[in-house]
Amino acid sequence: MLIECCLDAAVIRGVIRGRIIAVGTSLKAANITARFSPAQTQEISLPYVSLPRQLQSHSMPSNIPATRMPSITPSVIIETHGCKLNTADSQRIARDLITAGFTIAGEAETPDVYLLNSCTVTHVADRKARQAISAARRKFPDALIVAAGCYPERDTETVAALAGVDLVITNRQKPEIVARLSERLAIKPALNTARKSGLNPNGDVFDPMLSLLGRTRASIKIQEGCDQVCAYCIVPTVRGRERSVPVAEIVDQANQASERGCKEIVLTGTQLGSYGFDMEGTSLPDMLRTLLRETGVQRVRVSSLQPQEITDELLELWSDSASVRLCPHFHIALQSGSDAVLERMRRRYTADGFLSAVRRVRDAVPGVAITTDVIAGFPGETDEDFENTVAVLEAAAFADLHVFPYSARPGTSAAHFGEQVPDQVRAERAAAIRELGARDFRHFREALAGQTHTVLWERDDPADGLTANYVRVRLDPQLRTGRARANAIEDVILGEFNDGWMMATPA
Numbered sequence: 001m002l003i004e005c006c007l008d009a010a011v012i013r014g015v016i017r018g019r020i021i022a023v024g025t026s027l028k029a030a031n032i033t034a035r036f037s038p039a040q041t042q043e044i045s046l047p048y049v050s051l052p053r054q055l056q057s058h059s060m061p062s063n064i065p066a067t068r069m070p071s072i073t074p075s076v077i078i079e080t081h082g083c084k085l086n087t088a089d090s091q092r093i094a095r096d097l098i099t100a101g102f103t104i105a106g107e108a109e110t111p112d113v114y115l116l117n118s119c120t121v122t123h124v125a126d127r128k129a130r131q132a133i134s135a136a137r138r139k140f141p142d143a144l145i146v147a148a149g150c151y152p153e154r155d156t157e158t159v160a161a162l163a164g165v166d167l168v169i170t171n172r173q174k175p176e177i178v179a180r181l182s183e184r185l186a187i188k189p190a191l192n193t194a195r196k197s198g199l200n201p202n203g204d205v206f207d208p209m210l211s212l213l214g215r216t217r218a219s220i221k222i223q224e225g226c227d228q229v230c231a232y233c234i235v236p237t238v239r240g241r242e243r244s245v246p247v248a249e250i251v252d253q254a255n256q257a258s259e260r261g262c263k264e265i266v267l268t269g270t271q272l273g274s275y276g277f278d279m280e281g282t283s284l285p286d287m288l289r290t291l292l293r294e295t296g297v298q299r300v301r302v303s304s305l306q307p308q309e310i311t312d313e314l315l316e317l318w319s320d321s322a323s324v325r326l327c328p329h330f331h332i333a334l335q336s337g338s339d340a341v342l343e344r345m346r347r348r349y350t351a352d353g354f355l356s357a358v359r360r361v362r363d364a365v366p367g368v369a370i371t372t373d374v375i376a377g378f379p380g381e382t383d384e385d386f387e388n389t390v391a392v393l394e395a396a397a398f399a400d401l402h403v404f405p406y407s408a409r410p411g412t413s414a415a416h417f418g419e420q421v422p423d424q425v426r427a428e429r430a431a432a433i434r435e436l437g438a439r440d441f442r443h444f445r446e447a448l449a450g451q452t453h454t455v456l457w458e459r460d461d462p463a464d465g466l467t468a469n470y471v472r473v474r475l476d477p478q479l480r481t482g483r484a485r486a487n488a489i490e491d492v493i494l495g496e497f498n499d500g501w502m503m504a505t506p507a
Helices: 051-056 084-099 123-139 150-154 156-160 171-185 208-212 235-239 247-259 284-294 312-319 339-345 351-364 383-396 423-446
Strands: 011-016 026-029 032-035 043-046 075-080 113-118 144-149 167-170 217-221 264-268 299-302 329-331 369-376 400-405 452-460 463-467 472-475 489-498 501-506
Touching: 075 084, 084 113, 084 171, 084 217, 084 264, 113 123, 113 150, 113 171, 123 144, 123 150, 144 150, 144 171, 150 156, 150 167, 150 171, 150 235, 156 167, 167 171, 217 247, 247 264, 247 284, 284 299, 284 312, 312 351, 339 383, 351 369, 351 383, 369 383, 369 423, 383 423, 400 423, 423 489, 472 489
Parallel strands: 011 043, 075 113, 113 144, 144 167, 217 264, 264 299, 329 369, 369 400, 472 501
Antiparallel strands: 026 032, 452 463, 452 489, 463 472, 489 501
């Protein structure tokens, strides 16, 4: 391919895999030739992309003056690990990039930028991040590989030294992602008003749901950071002190999500129950009332609470007939059913207090699903401590649970505790809890057979989705008609439990 340009510049700046490829009056690289007259004084930038592929997909329009290069729009793949808070961050990053003129690449496409929004809650999460980066470098050898999120926030130097990493962005630097990528790609970001109006730069219809990164639900961060400093947890280090997002900003984000077509928003944070402690005259119940009053989003899901944060005022919102938009799903982290272990963890409740909160939620919210997290093998956990945890799990009969073998995190106090439980014992206890959890998972769902529930369909082939009480549903294959259901809410009758799914027929 030959491109001839007369530019008002004697300087060409092009960066491929981090290297300056030309400075001067001519450029030959990747089958591209640019020629300049000696008197030219204007500057152009060639972005960090696989130039032949990109330029071959962007023909030179006839109305482009000879003094300009064609516009190239960088594409980005965002991979997200970890919690719903990271999902909210990734969706926000996607919106910012789209607004700045980037595109979100599809699964089958080769991106110019691969961005990993990482987790570091366990050593397994760290390993998963390293594996993802290595896989991305092999799959996308010419892409800019960006490691972002909690792992680089905790250990910037180690992540920066990983083979294949081109750019590191910590949690604190996430607001700068557009600027950092634009600088590295040698492009100038600008507010893309076409994207805001629903068009892409070429004038084609733009899918506003792209910023959800393949999801139908929008995650909205209402709170960041944690002041509790549990003995095992690295989150205060990588997320900082607690701070609440202003109510008006949450309402605005929810309305924007609804305008883009979202039927459900998920409110995320590290300590949702303490929302508003740093602002005058507001709290989590106050914020929820305002959100329900000033938005039209059909479903609102609260992602996680601690038992001591579940108050009568909060539960009244789910009991109020005007608040049917609140999803009947509570995620309440247990971590351990042993009071001795909970104290060493620096959790702020007892096993009895936890079970009391579970009973109060079930009494107040008919049909509610309650899910939880458990840590197996925390330092000093005895056989009796473990048996106490099992007893609490059996009494609570959770709809689902996540269990993690204890993982020592550098920078946490528990990493220095004595009586570390052997790895094999941690694994055995985690396996026993998973078996118990699988039993209750099935029992909860089998009890729903014959009931009518609303489902938010997430995809069409196969047609599957999520009920308001967080049960995965799949449409009976014999009833698939080819009608598009993705991102639609529909009443269904739940049938049999099959391989982790509840089968359903339209009501």
